[in-house]
Amino acid sequence: MNLDVQAYNNSQSAEVQLICNLLAEQISFHLPEAESKIWHAHPVWFLEDNPIVGYSKQKPGIRLMFWSGKSFEEDKLNVLGGKFEDASIFYNSADEINSTDLKNWLQKAKAIQWDYKNIVKRKGVLERLK
Template identity: 55%
Template structure:
C-alpha cells in the first residue's frame, strides 16, 4: 500500500532507517514552522511558497537528507549533487550521526538561500535565485 503521509512513509522503512527519518522529520518540523510538507514523488519534502527546500529519502547509501539549494550553503558536510542544479546532501545510517544543530542551521539557510525550482519548467530549465 502506498504511503499517504510522511509518518506513514517513515513507518514503512526498516527500524534503523525509520528512526533516522522520524528524527529528521521532527528536527525539520521544529526548524521550519511556516512551511508545507507532503510526500512528493514518493518522498517527504518541505516547501516554502510551493518551492521545495528540503526532503529525505532512503537510498542504497542510507537516508539521504537533501537541500534543494544546499550547494550555496557553504557547508562542508553537505555534498553537492551533479552540478546541474543547486542541491546538496548528506547520508545517515544511524540516528547518532544526526547533529540537531546542523539540521537547524541548514534549515535556516534554506529559508534565506532559495532557487526557484517551482517554476523550473516555465523557466526552461533555468534556475533563478529568489532570495
C-alpha cells in the same frame, strides 16, 4: 506530523524509521511554516510551493537533500551534480545526525532559495529567490 510523511516513515525498517522520524521532527520544528507532503514518493517540505528540504531512502543510506544546499557553502553537504543547486548528506544511524548542523542548514534553507517551483516554465533555468 503530516500523515503521509508518517506513513512513509513507518514503512521503513526500525533504524531507518528512527532517522526519518528525527529528521521530520526537526524539519517541522525549525520550519513550522513549511508545508510537508510526499512528492515523487518521498517526504519534502515546501515554502510557498518551492521545495526546500526532503529525504529519501537510497543505497548509501537516508539522503537528506536541500534543494538550494550548494549555496549554503557547507563542507559536510555533498554537491553531487553540477546542473542544479542541491546538496545532501547521508545518514545510516540517528546518532550521526548533528542537531546543531541540521538547525543551521534549515535556517539557511529558509534564507537561501533557488526557484525550483518555476523551473519547468523557465525550461530548466534556475533563478535565485533569496
